[in-house]
Amino acid sequence: MAEFLNALSTHAFLQQALIAGLLASIGCGLVGPFVVVKRITFLAGGIAHSVLAGMGAALYYGYDPLTGALAAAVLAALLIGWVRLSWRTGEDTAIGALWAIGMAIGILFVSKTPGYATDLMSFLFGNILLVPARELWFMATLDLVLLLSVALFYRQFVAITFDDEFARLRGVPVELFYLLLLVLVAVTVVLMIQVVGLILVIALLTLPAAVAGQWTRTLAAMMGMAMGIGVLLTSGGLALSYAPDLPTGPTIILLAGALYLISAVSAGFLAKRRARRAVRSMNEHRDG
Amino acid sequence: MQGQSQRVIEAEHLSFAYGAVPILEDVNLQIEAGEFLGLVGPNAGGKSTLLKLMLGLLTPQQGRIRVLGRPPKQARHRLGYVPQYPSFPRDFPIDVLNVVLMGRLGVGAGLSAVLGTGFGGWRRRDREIARRTLLEVEAGDLESAPIGSLSGGQLQRVLLARALVGEPELLILDEPTANIDQRLEGEIFELLARLNTNLTIVVVSHDIGFISSYVNRVACLNRTLICHQTESIDGEMINTLYGEPVRMITHDHGTDDHEHGQSTGAGAHHARGVTPHG
Ligand SMILES: Nc1ncnc2c1ncn2[C@@H]1O[C@H](COP(=O)(O)OP(=O)(O)OP(=O)(O)O)[C@@H](O)[C@H]1O
Ligand SMILES: [Mg+2]
Numbered sequence: 256m257a258e259f260l261n262a263l264s265t266h267a268f269l270q271q272a273l274i275a276g277l278l279a280s281i282g283c284g285l286v287g288p289f290v291v292v293k294r295i296t297f298l299a300g301g302i303a304h305s306v307l308a309g310m311g312a313a314l315y316y317g318y319d320p321l322t323g324a325l326a327a328a329v330l331a332a333l334l335i336g337w338v339r340l341s342w343r344t345g346e347d348t349a350i351g352a353l354w355a356i357g358m359a360i361g362i363l364f365v366s367k368t369p370g371y372a373t374d375l376m377s378f379l380f381g382n383i384l385l386v387p388a389r390e391l392w393f394m395a396t397l398d399l400v401l402l403l404s405v406a407l408f409y410r411q412f413v414a415i416t417f418d419d420e421f422a423r424l425r426g427v428p429v430e431l432f433y434l435l436l437l438v439l440v441a442v443t444v445v446l447m448i449q450v451v452g453l454i455l456v457i458a459l460l461t462l463p464a465a466v467a468g469q470w471t472r473t474l475a476a477m478m479g480m481a482m483g484i485g486v487l488l489t490s491g492g493l494a495l496s497y498a499p500d501l502p503t504g505p506t507i508i509l510l511a512g513a514l515y516l517i518s519a520v521s522a523g524f525l526a527k528r529r530a531r532r533a534v535r536s537m538n539e540h541r542d543g
Numbered sequence: 544m545q546g547q548s549q550r551v552i553e554a555e556h557l558s559f560a561y562g563a564v565p566i567l568e569d570v571n572l573q574i575e576a577g578e579f580l581g582l583v584g585p586n587a588g589g590k591s592t593l594l595k596l597m598l599g600l601l602t603p604q605q606g607r608i609r610v611l612g613r614p615p616k617q618a619r620h621r622l623g624y625v626p627q628y629p630s631f632p633r634d635f636p637i638d639v640l641n642v643v644l645m646g647r648l649g650v651g652a653g654l655s656a657v658l659g660t661g662f663g664g665w666r667r668r669d670r671e672i673a674r675r676t677l678l679e680v681e682a683g684d685l686e687s688a689p690i691g692s693l694s695g696g697q698l699q700r701v702l703l704a705r706a707l708v709g710e711p712e713l714l715i716l717d718e719p720t721a722n723i724d725q726r727l728e729g730e731i732f733e734l735l736a737r738l739n740t741n742l743t744i745v746v747v748s749h750d751i752g753f754i755s756s757y758v759n760r761v762a763c764l765n766r767t768l769i770c771h772q773t774e775s776i777d778g779e780m781i782n783t784l785y786g787e788p789v790r791m792i793t794h795d796h797g798t799d800d801h802e803h804g805q806s807t808g809a810g811a812h813h814a815r816g817v818t819p820h821g
Contacts, residue, residue: 292632292635292636410644410645410648410664410665411648413637413641413645414645414648416635417631417635417637417642417645418629418630418631418645420600420626420630421624421626421630421631421645421705422648423600424598424600424619424624425620425645425709426619426648426649427648427649471636472636472638472689473637473641474636476636
């Protein structure tokens with residue numbers, strides 16, 4: 256740990272990695288809770304994986320892979336949203352197909368691009384230590400988009416995730432906001448790809464929010480806490496992986512998984528103990 | 544719009560089927576402004592389906608329905624609705640006040656109705672209205688309770704408040720008191736009767752005897768409208784509706800000092816509950 260702190264003060268790349276983690280955590284907090292409470296983890300997974308098509312194509316044609324990722328993510332979000340809204344049956348099969356097709360397209364493009372192996376690995380598993388300053392600005396812009404959208408339409412997003420039938424009766428354009436929510440998920444996925452890679456994105460998107468959900472009672476509190484947990488996980492993972500020279504993305508995800516397990520077990524334990532105490536104190540009142 | 548402003552609901556030759564199964568056949572129903580209509584009928588008779596047609600959540604295969612003189616989808620923000628079953632996950636992290644506030648979405652005109660005004664949050668006025676309405680349905684103390692922690696009857700009162708805060712012109716209630724104890728059921732119908740002075744109400748209930756002392760018309764639905772009349776319901780009509788002899792249990796419902804509703808004949812007026820027997 257001391258070694259990490261020492262290195263942090265001297266190496267600009269570590270400072271940038273830390274900032275990248277913070278920027279990704281904003282997405283954890285703003286969008287993760289919606290994914291968790293609306294139970295669209297599978298959809299989000301589909302969006303995340305089909306991003307590879309866009310990154311591969313951008314690489315092949317010589318564009319910035321992150322721009323390609325953003326375009327592919329938004330397209331995948333709209334496509335998956337459309338499938339979800341218009342197909343009554345078998346939608347999960349269709350989403351699974353989009354998931355795989357996106358990855359297949361991406362791998363074909365990447366394999367036809369010279370020097371693909373390292374690129375592919377960093378797309379899939381992220382490389383937080385190699386985030387250039389330019390990309391930090393890109394991430395900050397995406398955060399701004401998320402922040403503005405959620406701040407402007409917080410009530411509409413809550414309404415459609417809570418009870419879309421009632422939201423529709425109140426005149427909220429439910430389909431529009433549903434698609435917008437999926438686009439925000441797409442933006443968040445792109446935000447996190449640098450940090451943990453697209454295979455592991457889904458864990459960083461949902462686990463902090465799920466942990467926060469176990470300890471909070473309102474969506475707003477859940478968002479704040481998920482953001483904080485995101486910061487802890489990304490900086491913690493970075494620090495832990497530095498000295499033994501482990502890949503950072505998987506370290507962050509393992510940390511997230513461990514936190515989720517501990518949180519689930521202790522939340523369950525505390526709830527049971529509270530209930531036992533309540534009954535016992537009732538008995539004491541009656542007897543005493 | 545002007546000429547039809549008195550007609551709140553106008554359904555003509557309405558037929559509806561889910562898939563191949565016909566649910567409603569040739570339903571004709573007019574509801575005037577200021578009415579308090581009770582909708583009764585056996586299970587699976589199509590009551591909830593008819594309400595969803597009024598709300599524009601379903602579209603009829605045949606016939607025409609107008610709500611406040613317009614197609615249902617254009618009028619729906621002027622309606623309040625309490626569904627028979629809550630259509631949300633009970634474990635959603637939200638408290639009662641914020642559930643009720645959702646009924647304030649779409650209040651107002653133009654763009655602000657769609658997007659809401661204020662940056663993300665609710666205005667103080669919206670909160671005040673929501674709190675006041677919670678008090679009216681005797682759920683003031685539940686304000687900050689998580690929605691998942693409520694009992695069935697508490698939840699129904701909260702959903703009623705959510706329907707009321709939108710300042711509706713027509714209130715559509717699908718068995719709003721099915722889980723509510725007898726004292727509160729009486730008080731909620733007293734509240735509805737008071738609200739009825741400036742809004743129209745359609746309420747589905749299985750408690751024919753009880754509602755007949757509050758509503759001013761009863762419509763009976765079993766695939767099609769069997770009756771819609773002002774008089775009290777007599778035993779014979781109920782038999783036609785349910786298709787078998789029905790025993791009416793006579794016992795009073797809480798205090799019996801409500802004045803609202805048409806004065807009705809003897810018999811059904813004091814009946815509570817109708818149970819098939821045979
Ligand atoms: N979403 C649906 N898909 C297919 N059939 C449906 C659907 N909803 C209702 N039905 C059928 O339509 C019929 C009428 O249902 P509806 O809910 O309107 O009855 P109801 O009069 O409200 O009954 P209850 O008193 O039990 O609430 C039933 O036979 C039911 O099986
Ligand atoms: Mg029903």
